[in-house]
Amino acid sequence: MPVDDETKKKIEKFIRDKGLNEYGDDKGTVYAGGTPLFNEMTGRTLDRYEYILKKHPGLRGKQG
Amino acid sequence: MRRRTMNRVVQLLMAVALVVTGWPLVQPWLPQGPLPVRPLAADDEGPVPGKIVVDARDSLTPSQLASLNQAYGVSLVDSGETGAKVLVADVPPGQEQALLARLRKDRLVEAADLMHRFRAYYTPNDPRFKEQWNMKMIGAEKAWDRTRGKGVTVAVIDTGVAFENDEKCYRARDFGGTPFTGGYDVVNNDNHPYDDQGHGTHVAGTIAETTNNSEGVAGLAFEATIMPIKVLDANGSGTSASIAKGVRWAADHGAQVINMSLGGPFPDRVMHNACKYAAKKGVLIVCAAGNSGRGPVGYPGGFPECMAVSAVGPSGELTPYSSIGKEVAIAAPGGDTERGAKPEGGVLQNTVLHDGVERRDDYFAFNGTSMASPHVAAAAALVMSLGVKDPAQVRQILQQAAKPKEPAKHYGAGVLQVDRAVQKVDGAVRDSWLKLLFTVIAGLTGIGVGAVRGHLGALLRYPLAPLGLVLGFLGPDMVLAWLGLTSPFNIILHSALIPLYLLWEADSRAVYRFVAMTAGGYAIHLAWDAFSGHAPFAGVVPAHGLPWLWTNVVVSLGVGLVALRRSFSAG
Numbered sequence: 001m002p003v004d005d006e007t008k009k010k011i012e013k014f015i016r017d018k019g020l021n022e023y024g025d026d027k028g029t030v031y032a033g034g035t036p037l038f039n040e041m042t043g044r045t046l047d048r049y050e051y052i053l054k055k056h057p058g059l060r061g062k063q064g
Numbered sequence: 065m066r067r068r069t070m071n072r073v074v075q076l077l078m079a080v081a082l083v084v085t086g087w088p089l090v091q092p093w094l095p096q097g098p099l100p101v102r103p104l105a106a107d108d109e110g111p112v113p114g115k116i117v118v119d120a121r122d123s124l125t126p127s128q129l130a131s132l133n134q135a136y137g138v139s140l141v142d143s144g145e146t147g148a149k150v151l152v153a154d155v156p157p158g159q160e161q162a163l164l165a166r167l168r169k170d171r172l173v174e175a176a177d178l179m180h181r182f183r184a185y186y187t188p189n190d191p192r193f194k195e196q197w198n199m200k201m202i203g204a205e206k207a208w209d210r211t212r213g214k215g216v217t218v219a220v221i222d223t224g225v226a227f228e229n230d231e232k233c234y235r236a237r238d239f240g241g242t243p244f245t246g247g248y249d250v251v252n253n254d255n256h257p258y259d260d261q262g263h264g265t266h267v268a269g270t271i272a273e274t275t276n277n278s279e280g281v282a283g284l285a286f287e288a289t290i291m292p293i294k295v296l297d298a299n300g301s302g303t304s305a306s307i308a309k310g311v312r313w314a315a316d317h318g319a320q321v322i323n324m325s326l327g328g329p330f331p332d333r334v335m336h337n338a339c340k341y342a343a344k345k346g347v348l349i350v351c352a353a354g355n356s357g358r359g360p361v362g363y364p365g366g367f368p369e370c371m372a373v374s375a376v377g378p379s380g381e382l383t384p385y386s387s388i389g390k391e392v393a394i395a396a397p398g399g400d401t402e403r404g405a406k407p408e409g410g411v412l413q414n415t416v417l418h419d420g421v422e423r424r425d426d427y428f429a430f431n432g433t434s435m436a437s438p439h440v441a442a443a444a445a446l447v448m449s450l451g452v453k454d455p456a457q458v459r460q461i462l463q464q465a466a467k468p469k470e471p472a473k474h475y476g477a478g479v480l481q482v483d484r485a486v487q488k489v490d491g492a493v494r495d496s497w498l499k500l501l502f503t504v505i506a507g508l509t510g511i512g513v514g515a516v517r518g519h520l521g522a523l524l525r526y527p528l529a530p531l532g533l534v535l536g537f538l539g540p541d542m543v544l545a546w547l548g549l550t551s552p553f554n555i556i557l558h559s560a561l562i563p564l565y566l567l568w569e570a571d572s573r574a575v576y577r578f579v580a581m582t583a584g585g586y587a588i589h590l591a592w593d594a595f596s597g598h599a600p601f602a603g604v605v606p607a608h609g610l611p612w613l614w615t616n617v618v619v620s621l622g623v624g625l626v627a628l629r630r631s632f633s634a635g
Contacts, residue, residue, distance in 0.1 A: 027330045030307050032223060032263045032300035033434040034327030034354030034362040038385050040263070040432035041417075043401040043410070045357070045385065 003049040003060075010059050011052050024052035111178035114157040118167060119175040120149035128172055135170075136163060152179065185209055188276040192427060195412050196281055197378050198397035202439060203483030204284055207446055210486045213285025216445040217245060218271050218321040219314035220438075221307065222264030224249065224257040224294035226416040226425075233258040236265050237425050238281065238414035241274035247292035248313050250306045257294035262417040266430055267325045268292065269413030270438035271445070280414050280427055284442035284482070288449070291319050296326060298418070304332035307364065311335075311349075315342035320448055323441035324370075325352045325434030327362030336367050343369035348448075348455035350441040352433035354387030359473070361391040371459055374474060375399070375436035378409050382474045386433055392476040393459065394466050396439035399431030411435040443482045450489045461488045495596055503537060528578040536563065536585020536620075558593075560586060560619035567623050576631035583624035590617045 003011075011024070021027050023036050037046045053060055118140055120132070129151075133140055140151035155163055160178055167176040185205035187193070199205070226236040227244050233256055249257040259265045268290050273283035293314055295306040307326070314322050322342060339349055351365035353372040365372035366389070375386040375398020382388070383400045399410035410429025417424045440462065447458050465485035466478030510530060540557045556562070563583035570576050594613040 021329050023329075025301070026303070028304035028328070028332050028335075029330075030296070030302050030304055030326050030328040030335075032261070032296055032326050033432045034352050034365070034387065035356050036301065038355035038357075038432060040355070040430045040434055041428065043385070043399075043431045 115179035118151040206483035213288030213445040219291040219319035221310045223261035223296040224259035225292035226265045243289040249294040257292040260298040266415040271442040285445040288445040304335040308338035311338040339369045352437040360389040373437040395475040396436040396480040398436035532578040532581035533585045536582040560616040563623045573634040580627035587620035
């Protein structure tokens with residue numbers, strides 16, 4: 001399901017306010033391969049907002 | 065009589081000084097262990113005595129063949145299997161060249177040469193090795209003829225490695241013969257860095273999966289020792305603090321190369337300090353550039369102490385997922401199962417995957433800069449096993465040996481070529497000996513000519529002049545050995561700026577002569593670097609460095625000529 005603009009804004013504000021990294025995790029978080037969005041086993045890439053919403057479902061807007 | 069004795073003493077002293085000052089300079093280039101002398105082209109075992117091969121015209125008839133045999137007193141034999149007239153003959157050993165010279169002039173002969181015996185490169189018997197396109201792309205087989213990484217310890221800082229067999233741990237099926245040294249689990253704070261995710265084992269497999277054991281696939285430096293360090297949890301994530309601990313632990317426990325197929329967007333200072341600490345201890349740190357598909361390179365790969373590796377697919381082109389940026393040092397095979405033929409486009413290694421219910425110990429084709437990075441770490445181990453221990457020098461060799469590809473922010477110095485890297489080690493050793501020999505011969509020739517022509521008095525009046533030549537020729541490398549290959553000061557040290565500055569400050573005949581000789585030494589030094597294709601310090605891609613080098617050669621020569629002219633007119 002595509003993430004609506006309102007939710008995207010909410011996510012960006014949440015990240016700024018909490019001082020998180022661009023994936024919504026603590027700033028010092030390190031990932032296998034360097035990003036949690038790319039699955040090295042399948043070669044598929046996740047949407048950044050979808051990844052963040054999975055960890056913080058409360059951020060999803062009314063339409064989303 | 066007294067003057068003659070004095071001349072001889074001066075000659076002797078200068079010869080001793082040349083050897084004494086030149087000898088320590090050779091050390092940084094020399095391997096620390098004995099280096100066996102082997103032919104660079106490992107596939108060619110040389111000519112077979114008493115055998116020649118003749119490529120005759122394809123239209124050669126049996127009667128023409130008979131006349132050839134009669135004319136040259138040989139018995140050329142045509143195998144007749146392919147239609148091509150490739151003939152072989154036995155000749156008395158020692159007469160091959162004379163006969164070949166005559167045969168080459170014959171109108172029925174297209175080419176004639178000594179018969180060379182070739183052998184296949186080292187090819188492991190691992191049944192799925194043929195699926196490892198990545199090993200072929202980087203010239204692994206040719207490199208294995210020379211070395212397999214024995215004696216070098218590579219720390220794999222990752223999710224751990226499936227290398228132990230006990231109630232808690234499990235050893236992956238194709239790691240039975242891989243050398244391991246004790247590791248550390250930072251996540252669980254114990255000495256059993258078991259891989260509960262699968263990523264770290266796959267990465268370790270690219271470096272040193274057991275090879276030539278009739279099982280699975282090969283690792284690139286399969287005689288190197290793996291030091292497993294677990295810093296990422298079962299979800300494949302960890303903290304910068306864990307990474308820092310892992311890096312320091314590896315540096316303190318004898319790792320010579322660290323591979324980190326991990327990263328994050330934040331340039332954490334604690335993590336950076338740990339990388340600085342390891343680099344100061346002489347550890348080469350190789351990192352994945354990241355899988356963001358854009359810039360910049362993540363961290364720790366983005367730190368200057370680390371070698372960031374971008375990923376290419378089976379076509380040799382940058383993969384869509386690879387991070388890019390000016391920090392990319394080199395590119396290596398990372399796999400591309402999206403654009404490549406699935407799943408053959410990935411990097412195939414053994415690992416153990418856990419889905420919560422059961423574990424799957426099998427061969428999986430992954431793709432990512434995580435897979436590219438261990439190719440470079442293993443290549444570094446191969447180079448180090450030949451005796452080059454300085455990480456900056458190893459980095460330089462890998463970059464210079466890479467297959468050049470633009471743009472640099474995608475590929476760094478180019479695509480990894482391990483066969484060329486191991487050959488470069490031999491070249492570097494040869495180069496260092498040649499430099500020493502050149503210095504000694506040039507010095508002794510100068511003294512000899514001076515003695516014969518009775519100009520030794522001039523040498524004594526201007527003792528700084530020959531010193532200037534030696535300083536110009538060897539000085540930049542002397543300081544480079546002290547500063548390290550990555551110091552930014554090297555660009556000044558290896559430029560014509562120094563002789564130019566000396567010319568500016570010169571004010572007497574003696575100093576002008578010194579400047580002229582120093583500039584001459586600089587010109588020879590820089591031209592040497594340019595001819596040998598060696599960038600004089602790390603971080604300079606030879607293709608980019610060559611115009612700069614030649615410009616400095618010309619300027620140095622100009623400075624030398626001006627200084628020489630002024631030395632004649634100065635009072």
